[in-house]
Amino acid sequence: VIFLQSLPKAELHAHLNGSIPIKTILELAQKYSPSSPQTTEVADIIEKLKSGVILNDIFDFFSLIYTLTSTPDAVVTTTRAVLQLFLNPPCTYLELRTTPRATTHMTRERYLAVVLDEAEMYPATQAALIVSIDRRMSDSDLEECISLAIKMKDRGRRVVGIDVCGDPRSGDMQSFTQHLSRAKGAGLGLTVHIVESTNNTTKDSLALLSCRPDRLGHATFLSDELKTFTESEEAKPCIEICLSSNLLCKTVASLDAHHIRYYLKNDHPIAICTYDALPFRTSCLGEYSLLLAQPPLGLGLSRDDVARIARMGMDAAFLRPRD
Numbered sequence: 001v002i003f004l005q006s007l008p009k010a011e012l013h014a015h016l017n018g019s020i021p022i023k024t025i026l027e028l029a030q031k032y033s034p035s036s037p038q039t040t041e042v043a044d045i046i047e048k049l050k051s052g053v054i055l056n057d058i059f060d061f062f063s064l065i066y067t068l069t070s071t072p073d074a075v076v077t078t079t080r081a082v083l084q085l086f087l088n089p090p091c092t093y094l095e096l097r098t099t100p101r102a103t104t105h106m107t108r109e110r111y112l113a114v115v116l117d118e119a120e121m122y123p124a125t126q127a128a129l130i131v132s133i134d135r136r137m138s139d140s141d142l143e144e145c146i147s148l149a150i151k152m153k154d155r156g157r158r159v160v161g162i163d164v165c166g167d168p169r170s171g172d173m174q175s176f177t178q179h180l181s182r183a184k185g186a187g188l189g190l191t192v193h194i195v196e197s198t199n200n201t202t203k204d205s206l207a208l209l210s211c212r213p214d215r216l217g218h219a220t221f222l223s224d225e226l227k228t229f230t231e232s233e234e235a236k237p238c239i240e241i242c243l244s245s246n247l248l249c250k251t252v253a254s255l256d257a258h259h260i261r262y263y264l265k266n267d268h269p270i271a272i273c274t275y276d277a278l279p280f281r282t283s284c285l286g287e288y289s290l291l292l293a294q295p296p297l298g299l300g301l302s303r304d305d306v307a308r309i310a311r312m313g314m315d316a317a318f319l320r321p322r323d
């Protein structure tokens with residue numbers, strides 16, 4: 001543990017609403033209005049989280065979490081708790097990502113400003129924000145979110161990139177490309193969830209790759225055709241690896257069969273990421289421990305390999321932290 005703690009580590013793939021500590025969820029639930037029709041569902045999800053049940057459909061899980069985080073106050077509470085979770089220590093640098101969400105209590109711009117106010121309590125070498133866009137978003141939603149990200153960046157606020165996330169069964173990625181190119185053109189980094197499940201189509205993946213993302217989330221089911229595309233790039237996109245999430249969502253059968261082995265063998269840049277600490281009950285140190293632990297519990301890598309992987313993560317940050 002001391003070795004892992006001492007390594008400079010970047011957390012590059014953590015979803016804000018997927019990383020809320022259970023203690024904070026309970027606090028928010030206590031403040032939640034009992035007259036709401038969703039109270040039973042909220043109680044249900046808390047029971048499931050407490051008993052360690054991993055939900056079958058992660059996207060249903062998020063719609064429930066959103067009922068608890070729909071006010072500016074709740075967003076302050078959650079962002080503060082998540083930043084503390086990652087930065088006090090174990091991570092050296094965090095690129096937290098979140099989807100600007102308009103609710104009856106706030107606009108998307110307010111949501112983003114509230115999250116940024118919290119992130120900016122930390123030095124720029126420690127915390128930055130990636131604006132997520134959801135695959136279900138309409139053209140006007142996309143336009144608004146990308147414009148907001150560019151506006152915040154141009155005003156010197158801590159927005160460093162754009163992420164494409166959300167249910168892989170939804171959306172037509174062809175219609176996203178013009179928005180993603182605009183974000184890249186404005187100097188924002190680009191990361192996209194890609195072939196995380198067998199629901200992603202090659203057409204969609206090729207559309208996303210045509211925007212030349214700097215990093216790829218998961219890339220679990222990269223076909224030979226897609227591999228040719230990513231490996232021919234001069235600057236190969238870094239693969240954000242989320243070991244616990246892949247095991248718990250059963251997108252990989254075992255750590256031994258995990259695609260991390262392919263990327264390590266091919267000297268392809270990777271970053272070890274936590275993803276959704278709440279449902280997957282993991283942490284930055286927990287993910288690194290899986291690298292060191294002996295099989296079948298871990299990958300059994302050497303300390304030198306683990307240190308090299310940690311460096312690759314730091315190098316893949318959109319805002320290169322100075323260490």
Ligand code: 5GP
Pocket residue numbers: 015016017018058062097098099132134165166167168193196276
């Ligand atoms: P938020 O962006 O609201 O802070 O974090 C939750 C959102 O992150 C979800 O609504 C979803 O769009 C995205 N997300 C979290 N986990 C996953 C995942 O496993 N796959 C994908 N594609 N998106 C996810």
